[in-house]
């Protein structure tokens with residue numbers, strides 16, 4: 503539904519040039535919710551604003567619903583944009599217009615007759631749960647209600663694609679949940695393809711089917727959401743997951759960790775496992791087969807859509823050849839093993 507080929511964007515020229523996007527390819531299949539995640543300044547906003555040409559890419563082509571956009575201008579581009587709805591972090595509603603008039607605005611601009619506008623706006627307000635607020639003004643609404651108005655407005659022109667630019671970043675967690683549920687419902691009931699950008703893993707976990715990770719203007723990782731959470735392929739991906747799952751060793755232990763192994767130290771490892779490994783008694787087997795002791799310092803199990811992810815921080819206690827053997831054993835059983843450091847044993 504959305505295909506970006508070799509798209510790059512450089513702001514400014516010469517010494518002042520900022521390469522916000524390096525040439526990248528991205529494909530969002532029809533009917534999916536695709537999340538692009540990345541740190542501040544990674545290029546997320548630039549990427550999403552290129553899709554409807556709010557920013558003209560410096561190079562590359564952008565196809566939405568089979569139509570190449572970069573060659574369009576004027577009326578033809580406006581027509582194409584009607585099939586691409588967009589919502590923003592700060593809603594961008596017109597304060598002087600009622601809820602009804604905000605939602606009807608795109609239809610007015612398209613020259614839709616008044617009677618038809620009334621017929622089309624009412625079901626949209628119902629869809630977003632704001633039928634009773636039609637005559638109120640944005641200032642009378644909560645943040646979540648404002649975003650609902652923005653969603654109804656974005657859907658007014660019957661788009662095939664909805665772009666969401668940090669749509670829940672200004673909302674509290676509970677309101678975020680209700681807006682995400684609404685986006686999911688729209689995706690399912692209207693078959694709308696959604697491309698969203700976010701810096702919140704929770705958004706990706708809750709509603710996305712696929713995720714792309716962007717870093718310094720490049721798409722560095724791309725996967726099904728279940729795969730990304732259970733087996734991220736890049737260091738940055740692992741950092742996002744670790745930060746999200748908040749499984750860190752206790753601070754008192756961190757202070758005692760050495761990067762290098764010593765004569766009487768033991769490795770402290772972070773283990774991530776999914777699929778069959780979650781239900782296998784690997785730790786007791788590890789202790790038995792490799793003849794080491796395992797001290798579990800922290801553990802948790804997370805459900806990511808239809809997948810289960812287990813995480814554990816543990817100290818492997820035994821002679822160094824045995825603990826090395828234990829790490830190999832875990833890796834051959836498809837666990838992701840990260841050695842966090844080595845801790846000196848007192849006794």
Ligand SMILES: Nc1ncnc2c1ncn2[C@@H]1O[C@H](COP(=O)(O)OP(=O)(O)OP(=O)(O)O)[C@@H](O)[C@H]1O
Nearest residue numbers: 513520522540541542543544545546547548549701
């Ligand atoms: N209009 C502009 N002119 C010049 N540089 C820009 C412009 N817009 C963005 N940039 C730069 O391009 C890079 C990418 O910015 P962008 O806003 O796309 O990142 P982001 O991932 O959306 O960040 P954030 O999450 O903080 O909004 C940054 O270095 C930014 O300073």
